Amino acid sequence: MSTEKKTVAIVGGSGYAGGEFLRLALGHPHLDVTQVTSERSAGMPVTLVHPNLRGRTNLKFRKAADLEAADIVVLALPHNSAAKRIAEFEAKGKTIIDLSADFRLKDPDVYRAVYGEDHPAPEKLSEWVYGNPELHREELRGATRIACAGCFATSVILALYPLLKLGVLLPKDVIATGLVGSSAAGASASESSHHPERAGSLRVYKPVGHRHTAEAQQELPGHFPIHLTAISTPRVRGILTTVQAWVPDGWSDKDVWSAYREVYGQEPFIRIVKVAKGIHRYPDPMLLDGTNFCDIGFEMDQDTGRVVLMSAIDNLVKGTAGHAIQSLNIAQGWEETTGLEFTGLHPA
Amino acid sequence: MSTEKKTVAIVGGSGYAGGEFLRLALGHPHLDVTQVTSERSAGMPVTLVHPNLRGRTNLKFRKAADLEAADIVVLALPHNSAAKRIAEFEAKGKTIIDLSADFRLKDPDVYRAVYGEDHPAPEKLSEWVYGNPELHREELRGATRIACAGCFATSVILALYPLLKLGVLLPKDVIATGLVGSSAAGASASESSHHPERAGSLRVYKPVGHRHTAEAQQELPGHFPIHLTAISTPRVRGILTTVQAWVPDGWSDKDVWSAYREVYGQEPFIRIVKVAKGIHRYPDPMLLDGTNFCDIGFEMDQDTGRVVLMSAIDNLVKGTAGHAIQSLNIAQGWEETTGLEFTGLHPA
Amino acid sequence: MSTEKKTVAIVGGSGYAGGEFLRLALGHPHLDVTQVTSERSAGMPVTLVHPNLRGRTNLKFRKAADLEAADIVVLALPHNSAAKRIAEFEAKGKTIIDLSADFRLKDPDVYRAVYGEDHPAPEKLSEWVYGNPELHREELRGATRIACAGCFATSVILALYPLLKLGVLLPKDVIATGLVGSSAAGASASESSHHPERAGSLRVYKPVGHRHTAEAQQELPGHFPIHLTAISTPRVRGILTTVQAWVPDGWSDKDVWSAYREVYGQEPFIRIVKVAKGIHRYPDPMLLDGTNFCDIGFEMDQDTGRVVLMSAIDNLVKGTAGHAIQSLNIAQGWEETTGLEFTGLHPA
Amino acid sequence: MSTEKKTVAIVGGSGYAGGEFLRLALGHPHLDVTQVTSERSAGMPVTLVHPNLRGRTNLKFRKAADLEAADIVVLALPHNSAAKRIAEFEAKGKTIIDLSADFRLKDPDVYRAVYGEDHPAPEKLSEWVYGNPELHREELRGATRIACAGCFATSVILALYPLLKLGVLLPKDVIATGLVGSSAAGASASESSHHPERAGSLRVYKPVGHRHTAEAQQELPGHFPIHLTAISTPRVRGILTTVQAWVPDGWSDKDVWSAYREVYGQEPFIRIVKVAKGIHRYPDPMLLDGTNFCDIGFEMDQDTGRVVLMSAIDNLVKGTAGHAIQSLNIAQGWEETTGLEFTGLHPA
Structure with a gap:
């Protein structure tokens, strides 16, 4: 072989x-x-x-x-x-x-x-094909130019995509808040990544104008202005993004479930995480270090038609290198999960 | 004495x-x-x-x-x-x-x-007087029943109050996202606060329906539905809240500066933190452990009329016990800062 | 299959x-x-x-x-x-x-x-066979009763074993100091594992009399009293143990290198880590989460004949379940590394 | 004034x-x-x-x-x-x-x-007077040249001093193991202090030959070779040092208690911490951030005549600036605790 x-x-x-x-x-x-x-x-x-x-x-x-x-x-x-x-x-x-x-x-x-x-x-x-398998799987088959999707963009896009695809996202402002670990800033030492300055920090580093917004808008076209506020946390890896979006009157958790199951039911790396018992009820990047999963959860605020979507990824895997391998597997005609089998640790 | x-x-x-x-x-x-x-x-x-x-x-x-x-x-x-x-x-x-x-x-x-x-x-x-000195200082003088304000409520209220007081908050949905340390859940051990389950966690624990929303709505009356999503982080103390609100067309950072200076310029425990240089440009709870400060920052997204407000407090001090001491100082006619002089550590 | x-x-x-x-x-x-x-x-x-x-x-x-x-x-x-x-x-x-x-x-x-x-x-x-493959590989072949070695014991035993096997460990007190993550105390919530009490803690929890000392003494017989002080750290997984031992006059780093290479040169899960450049010069449990490696390093204090040995493991893998799988692989006649291929993350 | x-x-x-x-x-x-x-x-x-x-x-x-x-x-x-x-x-x-x-x-x-x-x-x-008030209080009175003691040296010296002063330290090798936070390496960003490389690390950075050993030997003269191994931890502030020393046959915890009480009973910044109940039984730097305390604990291994001493300080306060203020207070004839009243946080 x-x-x-x-x-x-x-x-x-x-x-x-x-x-x-x-x-x-x-x-x-x-x-x-x-x-x-x-x-x-x-x-x-x-x-x-x-x-x-x-x-x-x-x-x-x-x-x-x-x-x-x-x-x-x-x-x-x-x-x-x-x-x-x-x-x-x-x-x-x-x-x-x-x-x-x-x-x-x-x-x-x-x-x-x-x-x-x-x-x-x-x-x-x-x-170039935008390297997001969930949105561009067919284009990726046989592709020889793959532009791997950005990590924050991925967390926002995968959270919102089913609502957009099914045409149920209302044309109101979408507010995304992304929490990210220090590895996202790269391997070069800097004052802001100096351990004593970062270890205990919760620091808004990009309240408005994050560059990945443009990727999200490109991939999710329509009258849904997407606003992203990025906050650094003491984790090393991982992104947790909450996305506040608006769906039709009367929508319940069950409707959201149906939508996400319909769109993501066959996806090998997306897990819908919304559990009624225990302490791990929603997506948590803690569980994803080293894995290619994007965990997605949600909760409806039925009184207001607002849905709080949550997505978690490892920014270096599903947000970068794993995403790239997954795209490459598709491009080459290999089993899509090849080389991405690591399931993550608990506790971690 | x-x-x-x-x-x-x-x-x-x-x-x-x-x-x-x-x-x-x-x-x-x-x-x-x-x-x-x-x-x-x-x-x-x-x-x-x-x-x-x-x-x-x-x-x-x-x-x-x-x-x-x-x-x-x-x-x-x-x-x-x-x-x-x-x-x-x-x-x-x-x-x-x-x-x-x-x-x-x-x-x-x-x-x-x-x-x-x-x-x-x-x-x-x-x-009972609602124990928030910035909004209720006059009522607190001589008060003998003080209901200390909730920690998340304080972070939301103090972030938004100047816009409301000056009548410039537009009647659109306000999205607050609160990040909080583990001490907010109290001193009793539980599965969710077990160190191996919490140390690396970024966990949405209240996506919708947080009880402190009612306090914020009471103190900030008007047609501004306030939505609060609460997320637990690996810190022990501290809250960082971002609040996405909407102000009149054409507003710039300078206008927000003026508003917050006008309302908070004489407050002994509110610091407006928006710095052009260095790494500590916005409020960060890292700097506030043990202190009674509420640091408030902001950034305008001028294209959309959205302002991203940020507030940081120590949930146990300005969010609870310090707030109470400050209110008590006012009630008893003592110097308002008495006993609350600790300035916080750096690094921390 | x-x-x-x-x-x-x-x-x-x-x-x-x-x-x-x-x-x-x-x-x-x-x-x-x-x-x-x-x-x-x-x-x-x-x-x-x-x-x-x-x-x-x-x-x-x-x-x-x-x-x-x-x-x-x-x-x-x-x-x-x-x-x-x-x-x-x-x-x-x-x-x-x-x-x-x-x-x-x-x-x-x-x-x-x-x-x-x-x-x-x-x-x-x-x-029962003591489930430590490096010391008991031959006994493990075909074994049907495997008593998996303790995590602290493993970190001490693997650090010292070559010196003992080669007969160069002087009969003086051996001082081991073990730093461990919170997962070692198990999955049950308790006051000492409550996140606010543990997140920032460096806590000696067993200064003298740690039970694993008996395992180490059993596996490393001789006139080398082994003393183990155990300290809990804010990590979740991992053990870093330093072992202060005494070798013959004149020994240099080179002699220690030779000894460890001779004994461990063919071991699939032991890596000797002593690097002259960069920041990862000695074993660090940070690199081992989820892996079955035991990284071992050392430094001679040539003036005194003291060698400082360092060993790092993931307490739940090489310290428990991975050790068990490795032993089982040997017992069943499978490739010793089967199922233990995960290489660890960096950054982590 | x-x-x-x-x-x-x-x-x-x-x-x-x-x-x-x-x-x-x-x-x-x-x-x-x-x-x-x-x-x-x-x-x-x-x-x-x-x-x-x-x-x-x-x-x-x-x-x-x-x-x-x-x-x-x-x-x-x-x-x-x-x-x-x-x-x-x-x-x-x-x-x-x-x-x-x-x-x-x-x-x-x-x-x-x-x-x-x-x-x-x-x-x-x-x-110059060596700026350690516990050992040099009299020399400090009126002093105009104060060389503030090193942080690791302080943790070792204060742990051992009573045994030496009372003449009960046996002439055997003393093994000190010091765990320290990242602030000890200073405010300049470097590869080893880059948050992703440090946040999860337990890293021996000085197994032998730490420079502060010379200070400890100077202040604790005698036939007690002191060996110090320094390990970096994910904390920002704080040092926890364990010191393994040897006392006369038959010594019990009670004897150690007496010795430390005799020598340190009147010290304003030394607390002997050895508690039979609860989770805070020994010194823990977690409790000392921002304070000038040196907490000292111990445990006898009566079978072997070994005592495990433990000392904890904030490296930037009792290890540096607080120590300096305390020395200055003595030198100037002010109340020794002036400006050093902060008691530390819990939880922290």
């Missing part, structure tokens, strides 16, 4: 997103990671940066300039880096997966408005 | 609210705590339960049945316990401070709707 | 040890969990208690009285429960794995001294 | 030690902080860096070059900076308090061995 494996090169493999893709790819039966690049750590074993992989791999980082051909090239670069050099990477591999935001937005004008500069390769945007 | 001190009896002093009142009262120059009751711990030193007070007091718990007269009786009992026995406590002291929810709601019908049973002493409700 | 699977019954499956065995067994290709008992939760789905397994199993808890035959019976009962009822369990399955301390100590007198009562089935003690 | 206040200048006030001294000094009735320097933050309000002081002070940072005279100059500089410039600071104030390690060691040879370079001002070493 080893001879049938696809070779993988990870560009920018010293960060958390690249490291997580590496972890998942090393355990994936159809993937063979042959190259991992890091400008800063070139020449050093990847385990120096990702010590969880000790005993699992002997790979060393190389410079991106030394990249050789691979079946699959995974780009884990800072935003706006991949697009500028995309021709270079296209020359190295048939399939390209970008974990950054560079190819997610379809409209270059939106890109400019959100990221503050012109898109470096607007003519290529149409080649 | 000691002869002028007011004697204090704390009923239900083994919980966190009573313990915090005890801590603050022991450091208050005009108070002399002479009795602390606990049915479960009667006969034992209070420091067995509140080990931070070692070396600070030799008080022992007694049973409530052994309560003697005191100038001030502080009730730190479970909800619905104080009201049932209020005559008993009125016989012991001239001034009564209730830290529970029993006397906060003015309307017995609202009480019944929220707490699911008839109020045990509805005829007394009008005697 | 499914027809060849061994059936597994887990007795006492609502606790953390049983739950972790269940998680690992559900992912094990040669095991088929058919029964899980819990007196308190009988009739309820196991996912109510172990929510990480949602979507992974539909098993419901049953009462132990309803236990049916299985190939392998796993006992995850409180200490001193398994031994009293051992005949009952022997009637149900050929292979029995006990996760408690009941059959670990070979000498009933030692058992009495440590646990304060007579062993309920002393005549059976000789049938 | 204001006219009698002593003016204070804090040099290097943007770090945690300087910030903590500033916090305590602002609440001290006999001190008037008039200057705080920071090269990096000169011109900015101190509250930008120390946001807990918002509303408490309007001071701005200045450059050290702009330092003016003050009654008391507090040096909160990196190690080896104060001594090089000591003449400069002596010109500015009569009393100098150094929070660094520069003037703690009396013997320049020891300094060289520990810090790897010659002491810049060896001729001045004899002028």
Whole structure:
């Protein structure tokens, strides 16, 4: 079987997103990671940066300039880096997966408005599939350009999508509040991520204008202004997002159940979590570290027609690298859950 | 000066609210705590339960049945316990401070709707002042019945009040999202507060129907339906609440600044926190442990007329015992900040 | 292959040890969990208690009285429960794995001294193999009675064993200091595990007289009094143990390296962690959640002949359920690493 | 009274030690902080860096070059900076308090061995008093040069001192294991303090050769080799140190009690914590954040003559700035507890 494996090169493999893709790819039966690049750590074993992989791999980082051909090239670069050099990477591999935001937005004008500069390769945007399997499974089959969906965007999109798909979301303001762990800010030390400043903090870091709002609006078109407030918490991984939305008069929990079951009933990585007993009644990122699940719950405020949706993911897995593997599995025609079997810990 | 001190009896002093009142009262120059009751711990030193007070007091718990007269009786009992026995406590002291929810709601019908049973002493409700100094300072002067405001209610009320007072809050749904530490659930061990189940958790525990909503609606009357979603976090103390509200077209941050300065400019315990530099730009409960501050920040989304308000408090101080001391200081004519000077730690 | 699977019954499956065995067994290709008992939760789905397994199993808890035959019976009962009822369990399955301390100590007198009562089935003690693969691999082959080693004992034993095996441990007092997460105290809520009391705590809970000392002394015989001080930390999982031991004059780090490589060089789950660069220089339980690794590091204080050994494990995996699976794999003749492939997360 | 206040200048006030001294000094009735320097933050309000002081002070940072005279100059500089410039600071104030390690060691040879370079001002070493009030109270009276004791050193020294003073410490190796929070590494962000790398970590960072060992050996002379292993934990503040020492045959807990009561019975900031009931039986840094207490506990292992001593402090208060204030109070003839009244929080 080893001879049938696809070779993988990870560009920018010293960060958390690249490291997580590496972890998942090393355990994936159809993937063979042959190259991992890091400008800063070139020449050093990847385990120096990702010590969880000790005993699992002997790979060393190389410079991106030394990249050789691979079946699959995974780009884990800072935003706006991949697009500028995309021709270079296209020359190295048939399939390209970008974990950054560079190819997610379809409209270059939106890109400019959100990221503050012109898109470096607007003519290529149409080649890319937005890497969200639940919304784009058919487009992903056979795809060779996958723009992995953003983590916050994923938590908002998956929470709202069934209401939109079924046409029952009322055209009122949608308020999303996202709580996130420190890994979302990346692997580089900074003052705001300094442990004494962060360990006990509950810090609103983006009350308005979060960039992922544009992704959510793109994927959930209609007259539903989506507002996202992002708050950092003392967790390391994980996102918990509450989304306040408005449904038709008279809707009950049962109606919401039906809607989510209808749309997500066959999804391998979405679990509807709304339990009447015990302490784990709603989604909780605590249970999702390392997993590709998106747990979704809800509660109706029947008096007002407001539904409180809740979604939880591991931002580095279902929010980044796991999402990418799931999309890749679909693109390559492999079993969709391959390499994503880890079920999560409890207690955790 | 000691002869002028007011004697204090704390009923239900083994919980966190009573313990915090005890801590603050022991450091208050005009108070002399002479009795602390606990049915479960009667006969034992209070420091067995509140080990931070070692070396600070030799008080022992007694049973409530052994309560003697005191100038001030502080009730730190479970909800619905104080009201049932209020005559008993009125016989012991001239001034009564209730830290529970029993006397906060003015309307017995609202009480019944929220707490699911008839109020045990509805005829007394009008005697009590709602213990929120920022809204009720004048009523508190000379007051002898103080119903200390709820912690979540305080975080919502103080965030919104200036907009309401100045008449600029638009009549649209207000969405409040409150993040809270584990101490808010009290001192009794339970499955949901078991450390392995809670330490890493981000858990929505009250998506709709939080009881403090009724307090907020009472104090902020008008056509502004307030919705509160409550989420537990791994912190021990603290509440961070974001409140999404709607202001007139064209409002900018500057307008919000003016409004909050106008209303809160002289408040000793409200700090407007909105800083352009550094990492501490908005309110963060991390900085407030042990303090009586309510830090308030905001950010306008000018395109939509939405303002994101943020408030942070220590739920046990500005949310409970500190609030009570502040109200008591006003009631007794003492300097309002007496005994509440602790400024908070950094790092923390 | 499914027809060849061994059936597994887990007795006492609502606790953390049983739950972790269940998680690992559900992912094990040669095991088929058919029964899980819990007196308190009988009739309820196991996912109510172990929510990480949602979507992974539909098993419901049953009462132990309803236990049916299985190939392998796993006992995850409180200490001193398994031994009293051992005949009952022997009637149900050929292979029995006990996760408690009941059959670990070979000498009933030692058992009495440590646990304060007579062993309920002393005549059976000789049938059991101490479930530590690194020390007892040969005895484990074909074994049908496996007494899974204690978590603290494992951390101490694996740290010291090479020095003892090679005969270089000097006969001086060995000081072990173990730091442990809250899951080690089990799934039952208690005052000391109440989140507000534990979240920020560094609490010595067993300065002297820890029961696992007897296990360590049994497995590491000689004139090396082992002293263990146990400290609880805010982590949920994990043990980090430092062991201060004494080696011959002139020993250097290189000598220690040689010793540990000689003894552990072929061990699939022991990694020697001593890195000159980066921030992950020594073992850290942070990297081991969910894994079966025991990471071991050391540093010589050459001036004094003291070596500081460090070992890290996940107390519920290498300290309990993973250790048990590894032992079972050996006993059954399966690949030793089967079902234990999870490599751990970073960041975590 | 204001006219009698002593003016204070804090040099290097943007770090945690300087910030903590500033916090305590602002609440001290006999001190008037008039200057705080920071090269990096000169011109900015101190509250930008120390946001807990918002509303408490309007001071701005200045450059050290702009330092003016003050009654008391507090040096909160990196190690080896104060001594090089000591003449400069002596010109500015009569009393100098150094929070660094520069003037703690009396013997320049020891300094060289520990810090790897010659002491810049060896001729001045004899002028300085080691700022540990419990050991040097008499020398501190009237002192104008105070070298504040190191935090780990303090935790070890105060744990052991009574045994040494009473001559009952046996001449065997003393093993100290110190657990510390992240604030001990200072305010500068680094890879090892990056929240995702630190939040879940239990990391031995100094298994052998900790520099504070030299301070402990200086203050506790005799044939008791002291070995210190330092471990970082997820707390922000606090040190918990266990010290394993050896006392005469037959010693019981009662003997240890007597010894510690005899030596520490009158100490205002040392509490002996050894409680038979409840969950707070031994010292725990959780209870000490912001306080100047050193809590000390112990447990005898009577079979072996080993005593396990435990000490807990807030590394930034009793380990640094509080210790300094206490020493200053003695030096100036003020009540020793002035400005150090905060009792700590529970829960915390």
